[in-house]
Amino acid sequence: MKTLIADDNxxxxxxxxxxxxxxxxxxxxGATGTAALYALEDPDGPRQPRYLILVTGRGGSxxxxxxxxxxADNYVSKPxxxxxxxxxxxxxxRALQLQRELVERERFQRxxxxxxxxxxxxxxxxxxxxxxxxxxxxxAGCGDGTALRSIxxxxxxxx
Amino acid sequence: MIERxxxxxxxxxxxxxxxxxxxxxxxxxxxxxxxxxxxxEMMRQEPSWVLFLDLRLPGMDGVELCRAVRREWPLAIAHxxxxxxxxxxxxxxxxxxxxxxxxKPVSPADLRAAAARAFxxxxxxxxxxxx
Numbered sequence: 001m002k003t004l005i006a007d008d009n010x011x012x013x014x015x016x017x018x019x020x021x022x023x024x025x026x027x028x029x030g031a032t033g034t035a036a037l038y039a040l041e042d043p044d045g046p047r048q049p050r051y052l053i054l055v056t057g058r059g060g061s062x063x064x065x066x067x068x069x070x071x072a073d074n075y076v077s078k079p080x081x082x083x084x085x086x087x088x089x090x091x092x093x094r095a096l097q098l099q100r101e102l103v104e105r106e107r108f109q110r111x112x113x114x115x116x117x118x119x120x121x122x123x124x125x126x127x128x129x130x131x132x133x134x135x136x137x138x139x140a141g142c143g144d145g146t147a148l149r150s151i152x153x154x155x156x157x158x159x
Numbered sequence: 160m161i162e163r164x165x166x167x168x169x170x171x172x173x174x175x176x177x178x179x180x181x182x183x184x185x186x187x188x189x190x191x192x193x194x195x196x197x198x199x200e201m202m203r204q205e206p207s208w209v210l211f212l213d214l215r216l217p218g219m220d221g222v223e224l225c226r227a228v229r230r231e232w233p234l235a236i237a238h239x240x241x242x243x244x245x246x247x248x249x250x251x252x253x254x255x256x257x258x259x260x261x262x263k264p265v266s267p268a269d270l271r272a273a274a275a276r277a278f279x280x281x282x283x284x285x286x287x288x289x290x
Contacts, residue, residue, distance in 0.1 A: 115243070116242075116243035119242060119243040120215065120243045122242075123243065123262070123263040123264055124173070124174060124263065126263065126264040127177065127242075127263040127265065128173045128174060128176075128177050129264070130264035130265075130266065130267075131177035131178065131180070131181055131264070131267055132177055132180070134266060134267045134268070135177075135180055135181060135184060138184070138267075147180075150173055153173065154173060
């Protein structure tokens, strides 16, 4: 999982990078949020789903609340042991996995609906053709001009 | 024996026409409607006991129509006829009370067999309730 670390303290950055790498992720870091973002992805490209963990130093709950209100998903307060961060990173992995699955399911659903609409367009005229043809084959008195004309119209619609 | 009235609901006229011809040829009294709302109106005037409902209808769809029919006429037997089948749709159909499910293009013989089976059931149920 691509992981972005933004912290102005190089020591903290280095500790977090090592920890994240040890957990099997690919860290990218920067001293400011903007620098880190540029390092991670094309700013003009499509926005990827993210899980944002706030690392707060000042310890005030007002900061935490403000960060969470602004869109952070989780937080840890300094000082913290990297192991405290690990379950939060895992929670992030789960959240992102669910988001990906949701996007995938929506895409599948859309494809299915489109296929359904196409099938419907074909099957309506085919129904008319099959119905009248079999009735004619039954030779049960449906062989007037209406039946043949309907077959012609249906074939045209299906073509 | 109950009156052999069949109601066909499909938004496309050409499909209504051919289903009506198939049912008429087998000796049923057929009526057709192009929407769920029109079908319910016809049912209230004179109920049909066997129904063939397209699932994609403008306004109320086939599943909603089936639920409404089953609520007001529990004895009526409805069949779903759809231009496109999916597993989700099939479970919805069963849950809403459809007796059977056909994918277009369905053969006239299958439709007639379904109607015959449905009337046989209704006669049996009614025979039991009056005897």
